[in-house]
Amino acid sequence: MMETITSSKQAMELEDKYGAHNYHPLPVVLAKGEGVYLWDVEGKKYYDFLSAYSAVNQGHCHPRILQTLTEQAATLTLTSRAFYNNILGPFEKYITEYFGFDKVLPMNTGAEGVETAIKIARKWGYEKKGVAENEAKIIVAENNFHGRTTTVISFSNDENARKNFGPYTPGFIKIAYDDVEALKTALKDEKVVAFLVEPIQGEAGVYTPADDYIREAAAACKASNVLFIADEIQTGIARTGSLLAVCGNCTCQGHCEKQSTYTQPDLLILGKAISGGFYPVSAVLANNDVMNVIKPGQHGSTFGGNPLGAQVAMTALEVVRDEKLAQNARKLGKLFRERMQRLAEKSDLVKLVRGKGLLNAVVINDSEDSSTAWDICVALKENGLLAKPTHGNIIRFAPPLVMTEEQLHDCCDIIERTITNFKK
Numbered sequence: 223m224m225e226t227i228t229s230s231k232q233a234m235e236l237e238d239k240y241g242a243h244n245y246h247p248l249p250v251v252l253a254k255g256e257g258v259y260l261w262d263v264e265g266k267k268y269y270d271f272l273s274a275y276s277a278v279n280q281g282h283c284h285p286r287i288l289q290t291l292t293e294q295a296a297t298l299t300l301t302s303r304a305f306y307n308n309i310l311g312p313f314e315k316y317i318t319e320y321f322g323f324d325k326v327l328p329m330n331t332g333a334e335g336v337e338t339a340i341k342i343a344r345k346w347g348y349e350k351k352g353v354a355e356n357e358a359k360i361i362v363a364e365n366n367f368h369g370r371t372t373t374v375i376s377f378s379n380d381e382n383a384r385k386n387f388g389p390y391t392p393g394f395i396k397i398a399y400d401d402v403e404a405l406k407t408a409l410k411d412e413k414v415v416a417f418l419v420e421p422i423q424g425e426a427g428v429y430t431p432a433d434d435y436i437r438e439a440a441a442a443c444k445a446s447n448v449l450f451i452a453d454e455i456q457t458g459i460a461r462t463g464s465l466l467a468v469c470g471n472c473t474c475q476g477h478c479e480k481q482s483t484y485t486q487p488d489l490l491i492l493g494k495a496i497s498g499g500f501y502p503v504s505a506v507l508a509n510n511d512v513m514n515v516i517k518p519g520q521h522g523s524t525f526g527g528n529p530l531g532a533q534v535a536m537t538a539l540e541v542v543r544d545e546k547l548a549q550n551a552r553k554l555g556k557l558f559r560e561r562m563q564r565l566a567e568k569s570d571l572v573k574l575v576r577g578k579g580l581l582n583a584v585v586i587n588d589s590e591d592s593s594t595a596w597d598i599c600v601a602l603k604e605n606g607l608l609a610k611p612t613h614g615n616i617i618r619f620a621p622p623l624v625m626t627e628e629q630l631h632d633c634c635d636i637i638e639r640t641i642t643n644f645k646k
Contacts, residue, residue: 227251230263248610250603255282258625260608269633271602271609271621276424276456276581278499280541281624287498290537291530299530303522313532320539321466321490323507327516328527332455332493333369335504338521339418339489340373342506343449344393345515347415351447354413361408361417361448363399367425368418368453399423400431402438409446416449416489421467424456427616428583430576436468440485449512452487455504456581459495460542460623463552463579466490488512498538503531547623551579554630558582558619561634571598571641582619583612584637588646590614598644607636 227233230251250268254261258281260268273279280287294309301307314326327342329335340360347358362368362377375383376390384390395414397404405417421436423429436452443450457467464470468485489512493504502525525531542548559575562584566572571594574585588594595611602609612618621633 227253227263233263248599248603248608250608257281257283258622258629267606268603269607269621269629269636271607271619271633273495273620273622274499275494276459276461276620277494279459279461279495279547279623280498280538280545281622282499284498284538284541284624286541287500287534287537291500291534294530294533297529300525300528302524303527307529309529309532310527313527313536316536317505317539318507321492321507322486323490324509325507325513327506327508327513327521328532329504329506329523330502330525330531331369332491332504333371333374334523334526335455335491335493335506336368336374336418336453337371338504338506339451339453339491340416341521342489342508342512342516343416343418343451345520346449346512349515350511351415353415357413358415359393359395359411359413361395361397361405361414363419363423364396365399365423365426365429366418366420367423368420399426399429400435402435402442405439406442409442409448414446414448416451417443418451418453420453420457422457422462422578422581424581424618425612427585427613428577428581428618430578433470437470437485440468440487443488449488450485451489451491452485453491455491455493458490458492459539460548460551461495461579461581461620463555464548465542467578495542496538497531497535498541500538501531501534503535505535542623545624548579550625551623554625554627555579555582557627557630558634561631561638565638565641569641571644577619580619580621580623580625584617584619586615586617588615594646597646598641601640601644602637605636605640607633607640 233251251263252260253263258270260270317326327338329338344358347353348355364379368374370383373391375387377394378384395408397408440450452468454466490507497503562575566575571587572584573587576583586595591614595615595617599609599611609617609619
């Protein structure tokens with residue numbers, strides 16, 4: 223019989239006793255969500271300023287996505303890919319047209335999406351570029367975050383994620399992020415088949431590169447016959463004020479390949495908000511010349527492309543377009559950074575403000591090994607706003623994209639009041 227939770231203390235004690243200690247959550251136990259709000263077990267209401275790491279861009283429990291989920295769950299949830307189903311084909315057509323690619327390979331989680339892209343890139347390198355088998359190399363950026371699988375941690379420089387999990391997977395070259403010259407140097411190696419990069423490094427502290435970095439990096443890859451892989455698991459689906467971060471300054475909702483600021487990746491990895499937080503769905507998109515290297519039996523999963531996830535994802539993407547969430551993220555992001563910049567000018571605690579759209583960070587004026595950012599987040603929680611530190615002294619702020627201007631200003635008031643009154 224399942225234990226009934228009656229208090230936050232009880233829930234935290236159960237997790238501590240029976241769950242693996244692979245996370246260090248903020249001390250709040252959430253029981254309900256709606257739009258931009260969350261409620262804890264005791265009924266206290268909070269603004270959500272993390273959005274499940276951008277998985278709920280459409281807001282918590284969006285009614286349209288919820289209706290789709292319940293209707294499909296009552297009809298057909300899973301067939302495996304041993305058979306066709308009547309939802310997968312329409313989903314594949316919908317998402318490829320939405321993002322402007324020939325084909326999609328659906329999976330479940332973001333990390334699976336990254337692993338899928340790596341496999342496709344290597345196979346393309348052997349069969350299309352002519353690299354000798356088992357010698358392919360993929361360039362990655364320092365301070366990257368692409369998940370925590372064994373392969374991914376092999377090219378991470380986060381020692382906490384790496385230590386004692388070896389031996390590590392070979393075949394990766396690490397270069398400095400936001401450094402096109404370093405990329406061009408690495409591309410001279412004829413065994414390189416791909417460059418895997420986040421358009422904005424979210425986990426690294428919302429590190430936003432130079433405006434022309436993505437465009438120049440993609441051009442350098444093309445000149446060297448190397449695949450450009452964009453990991454948009456966190457930055458995609460309208461989070462940065464465009465449909466994708468690689469769209470640059472384009473606010474078009476799909477079909478934006480004709481825009482001068484758009485850089486189409488050879489492989490695009492999506493996850494998180496592609497299903498609005500209702501169901502784990504990820505996807506890798508590519509054109510035929512790349513995707514067709516995958517043949518039956520060479521990649522897949524039992525749940526990948528299941529009808530429930532596919533139907534939910536279509537509605538979640540419809541919500542993004544219909545409610546103009548990219549435009550809202552762009553407008554509110556500008557307001558948020560303006561408010562935080564004014565705070566930085568009058569508070570010694572705030573060192574720097576950066577970001578794009580509604581993916582932003584405030585760098586706290588203290589060392590990375592200090593507890594100041596964590597303590598500020600605890601204070602924010604007490605004042606009704608939930609956010610989380612990353613890399614020690616950085617607080618990431620990423621609310622659901624359905625937030626209104628009035629709500630945003632209310633949140634900025636909470637942040638300003640909390641930091642102004644904070645005592646180390």
